[in-house]
Amino acid sequence: MARPPLPIGTWGNIRTEKLGPNRYCARARFRDYDGKTRDVEATGTTGPAATRALKEKMRDRATPNDDEITRDTHVSTLANLWIEEITAEERVAPQTINKYETSLRTAILPALGNLRIREAGVGRLDKFLREVATDRPSAAKNAKVVLGQMFALAVRRGALTTNPVRETGRLRKPRRTVRALETEHLEGVRSAIRQWQQPTPGKPGPRHTGDLADIVDLMLATGARIGEILAGRWEDADLGTEQPTVTICGTIVYVKGKGFFRQEWTKSDAGYRTVVLPRFAVGMLLARKLNAADNPHDAIFASRRGTWLSPQNVRRQWRQARADTGLEWVTPHTFRKTVATLIDKEADTDSAAAQLGHGSKEITKKHYIVKPALAPDSSHILEQLGASPTTTSP
Missing domain, CATH: 1.10.150.130 (Tyrosine recombinase, N-terminal domain)
Known part of the structure; x- marks a missing residue:
């Protein structure tokens, strides 16, 4: 009966041989991770030292191969x-x-x-x-x-x-409370932007444009991501119909060596969507189109040089505008959460998810909708837990 093979990654008997003064060699048969059994040896100044060296060598042994990646690769x-x-x-x-x-x-x-x-x-x-x-x-x-x-x-x-x-273990996920803008916050946002856009006497550099206010309005009107808003083209907006719409069909991305450019698809398949615009956004876009300079990308929001605006620059402008206003917690993503929370409150979560371009309403519910502080009215059910009325005798 044939001897069974060694298990993968193990070795047989270790044999020690004296090679000369203070020089010993330890050998063993080792079954490599490719299934082949090979002779492995190591030397030391004593027999036990050679055995220890051999065991360490087999413990860290990599399967011989022609690949550029081995266990010793950094x-x-x-x-x-x-x-x-x-x-x-x-x-x-x-x-x-x-x-x-x-x-x-x-x-x-x-x-x-x-x-x-x-x-x-x-x-x-x-x-x-x-x-x-x-x-x-x-x-x-x-x-x-x-x-x-x-x-x-x-x-x-x-x-x-x-x-x-x-x-490795599961990483801790910090609990984050979803926070959306209330009416007074919205007024504070618009006031901060108006103040920031005012020219400052003696300050060098070009005057701030009205882009930031319009970008924020369009984010509040659509619930779109900032990159999706900045990728908007006039051909994507249909403002002349009874229900004016804008189609979200791209996003601005950055690639090293290429810079910022328009990616011709959204973050996910569900992100490709057409949304109906509220009146305040239609008015803003019509006024903007009336005064817009031509640019090679047909961009709704273009830089002075006619290039795509970068999300990083818009975020920087908003940080400058909100400074010392008590609105430091408000980011461009907060506008997206505000849209989701309002639609969920007035309609339902499915509508909120569709507006934001989410494939699952669970994502919308967990990360974008403010949880209500008031629990559903179950008082009529809980009435059963009250004490029974006492009966008084005549």
Whole structure:
């Protein structure tokens, strides 16, 4: 009967041989991770030292192959190879690759880049992710996505048998209270923008345009993301019908080396939508079209040079406008939450989700709608828990 093969990653009897003064060799048969059994040896100044060296060598052994990724490959090298692969495949959007590279540059490589793949075990990766999550939960989440895909590449290339990132613990998700604008807040927003747009005597530079006020109005009229608003073209707006509409069909993105440009699709399939405009937005757009200068992109909001406006610049302008107004908590995404909360209150969650371009109303409900402070009226049900009326005798 044939002897059963060694289990993968294990070795047989260790044999020690003296080679000379203070020089010993330890040998064993080791079954590699590709299923083949090979002779492995190590030397030391004594027999026990040679045995220890051999055991360490087999513990950290990588399967012999012609691939450029092995267990001894540095994490920084693995990161570069992974970025090259996903870039060549063209299945990941360029702006997403930029986000991955930022995570690598700012978080992952400074902490883990000099490690070899075999040294990046579950415990070490888990500790790293939790340390990042202490102050930057979103950065930790991005880092976990990047590391998971990197080490998946190492598994596919035979350098690892399992992906250690999968065994790390779940990251803490900070509880965030959804906050939307009330009527008094809206007036404060518009007042802050009007004040910011006023010319300042003696201040150098071009005068502020009316773009910020119009952008905020269109965000409140549609619930669209800031990138979707800035990607709007006049051909996407139909203002001459009984129900004027605008079609959300693109977004402004940034790619390193290319700058800001209009992406011809939205964040998700559900994001491609046509929304009916309220009267205040129709009036604003008609007035804007009357005075708009031509630009090569047919953009509703274009820079003085006729280029697409960047979301970062608009966010910076809003931060300047809201300074010292008590509105520091209000971001462009707050306008989106305000739209969702109002539609949910006056109509339903399905309508709010459709307006925002969400594929699932659960996302809208969890992240965009302010929870009501008043519970549903169940007083008639709870009446059953009251004390029975006492009967008085005549």
